[in-house]
Amino acid sequence: MVKTRQWLLAKKPSDLPQLEGPDATFKLTETELPDLKDNELLVKAVYLSNDPAQRGWISPGVDPNRLYTAPVKEGTPMHARSLAQVVESKSANFKKDDWVLASSGWSEYANVAAATTQPAPELPGGLSRTHYLGALGLTGLTAYMGLVEVVRTTKDDTVVVSGAAGATGSMCVQICKHILGCKKVVGMAGSDDKCKWVKSLGADVCLNYKSSSFQADLDKALPGPDGWANVYFDNVGGEILDLMLRRMARYGRVAACGAISNYNNSPDKTLGIKNWFEVISMRLEIRGFIVIDYLSKAGEALDKFKKALSEGKLQVEGGEHIVKAGFEDIPKTWMQLFSGSNTGKLVTALQ
């Protein structure tokens, strides 16, 4: 019998998740895992991926048919992707000590299906395997697919990226500048320090959206009509999306990837869009997307990433924000996603 600690979803939060108190969102528990079945692996999580999308999996009152993945049920372990090691294998495809990418949740140990687990072999150039959780995994693919497949970004485009110091946004900036060769890349981030980093990744301009002059800065960065944005990669939604509608060029395309500005608002809160008419008059195209729809093209994208890495065009080393944490601090670490504390991919290194 394998014993494990687990973080369960205790109560679906309608606004900001609570770490403590009677309405605590999560609950630490200990349980025994069932016996390992054929084609299953017992894995031990070593690193956890922290993703804004996880917030959507625990919202109350959501019709599961309107999500892209099964929501987490109250009383069951919180879902998460991990970089893990195989402890025991009942699959011919994996053996003990293999590194894998697993949907093992917030659990020290978990039984996972081999079919939904991917190998995580050593990366070239001495790169840390943790990049499989970020730049060289779904995060990097989200950036690439959104830009290339969803809104057809080319070298002729002026591109704006919000959340540019985040995991996806920081890859967007680099892909635009160093793989697609876009005309101009404007990043947005929540501090001058973050902006400095975003510019080091290749952004021509980075705007601090918390600055009192943000709207004027935005207008200056996108002088019209020739300088308006052809592409907006939207990680945040809300007010910044609204402001961007005013600065999209005719036939501009918006890749709606995330809306983190709104994830912790209760359903009665509204996001004020003042500039909807711009969608019509400027003939804008807005496309929501989920990376899993594009996985058939992942190989092609990862090949481009590897080539760019080997040519020194892609920086992934500085793109991780690794927090060492004990198992009991998993929810607290995850919550950093919503306080703007992370620069790049937020990864929990379990101690």
Added chain:
Amino acid sequence: MVKTRQWLLAKKPSDLPQLEGPDATFKLTETELPDLKDNELLVKAVYLSNDPAQRGWISPGVDPNRLYTAPVKEGTPMHARSLAQVVESKSANFKKDDWVLASSGWSEYANVAAATTQPAPELPGGLSRTHYLGALGLTGLTAYMGLVEVVRTTKDDTVVVSGAAGATGSMCVQICKHILGCKKVVGMAGSDDKCKWVKSLGADVCLNYKSSSFQADLDKALPGPDGWANVYFDNVGGEILDLMLRRMARYGRVAACGAISNYNNSPDKTLGIKNWFEVISMRLEIRGFIVIDYLSKAGEALDKFKKALSEGKLQVEGGEHIVKAGFEDIPKTWMQLFSGSNTGKLVTALQ
């Protein structure tokens, strides 16, 4: 010298246009037209087209580069399309008494360029030429291009049309049902009487959006997941758009044609979108469009309309709301667009 009365734009309205008082939006005046030049026509307006889009041409503080047509300047005649007759021609292409479609504005007589004027020959089947202003003109083409070219509507789609008793919406319903053969068509309109008419045009269901049970009616009309809407043709924006985001099927497409619910709100008023995340999770595609981008395909569309008319599949006779009005009542008649008084295309028959 030809004398004419004209309605000038006196003061750009930031909210509802005013018919009277110190902030009156329009001003009646009389002027002498300049001498007719070569390739110009002197025309007399007989019918005026009343279009919600005209509201956008008179808003204050709008960057002309962000409109699809030149805004009206204060102190100049209000823009409008008319069905007019030629009084004098300096063009080889038109002669006295010809019926034409002209951009003659709110003017009894006007000098217009022959190049921007279209002939309006007699219609088959004894149909009134006024249909050139509606079903068989830009209005009908807006419906067709939005459905077919912008959001690729097919027979397999469940389609929702807002403003379905309006000029564009009533054509949308008929095109979906009788030309494209869509699976299901749900109209929305502002009264039970209007809904009765919308159903007579072929809508499977029509919902009165002013009803207190509207949201429940909408959910019932679009039972999920198989019954959700694949296409939403949006003439109104605002709250109904927000509600529709909740009822779009995965990969659903929204044709953003108009936003009349918001045209008379001052710029500081916001349209509350609560359900933006649905755009992402359901991978929605939202496309703003303007019919003038698709005029190269107008011939093809009008041929389909003529065929449908001859087969009795298209009803245009009941689709006009013709108001007889003296020249002095032009603004008052136009304002009916914003009070929900018209069913079908609102046309002013000048007396």
